[in-house]
Amino acid sequence: MNARAEGVLERRLARALNAGTWIGSGVVAVGLLMSLWSRAGAPVELAGVAIFILLPVTRVALMMATFARHRERLFALLAALVLLIIIGGTAVSVITHALT
């Protein structure tokens, strides 16, 4: 992709990460306040944490889609590989942890 498309990608990533950070912070904050007087706060806090964990993963997926759209096959595949490693590796580690 040319420099302009690259700039667009970077701006999109920046906006997505920004929005995600605030949404995640909001959910965590709500959960934290809830936890002060109710046990239901804990799962909300964890949901907020999950949003943060998903942000970088979403970022990689966005990159994969953009590379694919601009026919940069190598980088699209590398991005897909990173996603595969994260998802597959997480699944393996959870399963092995549950089995021991």
Add this chain to the structure above:
Amino acid sequence: MSAGYELALFAGALAASALGGVLGMASGIFIVPILTLFAGVDFHTAVAASIVSVIACSCAGAASYLDARLTNVRLAIVLEVATTLGALTGVFLSGLVPTQALFLIFAVILAVSGWQMLGRRRDEAAPVDRPGRWRGVDGQYPGKGGEAIAYQVDGLSLGAGLMYGAGLISALLGIGSGVLKIPAMDTALKLPIKVSSATSNFMIGVTAAASGAAYLLRGDIVPGIAAPITLGSVLGAILGAKLLMAVPSERLRLLFVTVLAIPALQMGLAAFGVNIMRGVR
């Protein structure tokens, strides 16, 4: 968890992230010692909470680096294959390495980070454009006058190897592994310093997410601890980024080395069962 305890965690995370932001590091290297030595949290739980903080700092900081057009996203993707593999190796090892060894490794990492801080980061000589060098991740960044400065990237195998190690250490200790990543990017890959910092910050989020997802699904993240730390980290990272621009970091180098030396000593002692805060166990 009492509200007071959570407020203390929030404040601690804010301070750690702001300090990390000014230093150009992530927060984990301060948060794990704070949690294990002062807050009485066990090492494993501290690592899981700290990893979330590292992600929060990375996300909060990424936007400004991206806007500055410093991040090399292609290089990041290539190296992330290595760091995520390393991170998952680290998650696997975290159950096998004894806690005392982890304290000791942590102390060594702190000491090395402090020692690296004493040295000056310098733009290395540009790599010789040897025949057959892959140009796919070469890039450019805006110079002072807004002009585009092109740079070349080499030494990918060594860089990738170091990144694998960085991912492993990150997952094992709950830190951002700047101690391995910065030399990898500055020296092995020969990136300009600003590009190195921006790309490194970009990558740490993915590395931490790889281990964070596993820790979350395994139930290692304690909400009462992770929540205030996450919020403190976001605010601290934003504060740190603002301070970075206002404060001359050269002058604070010695102060920061001290700031790293103290937890290095405490973590080292903790490896041998001595906790200054609570006496010998």
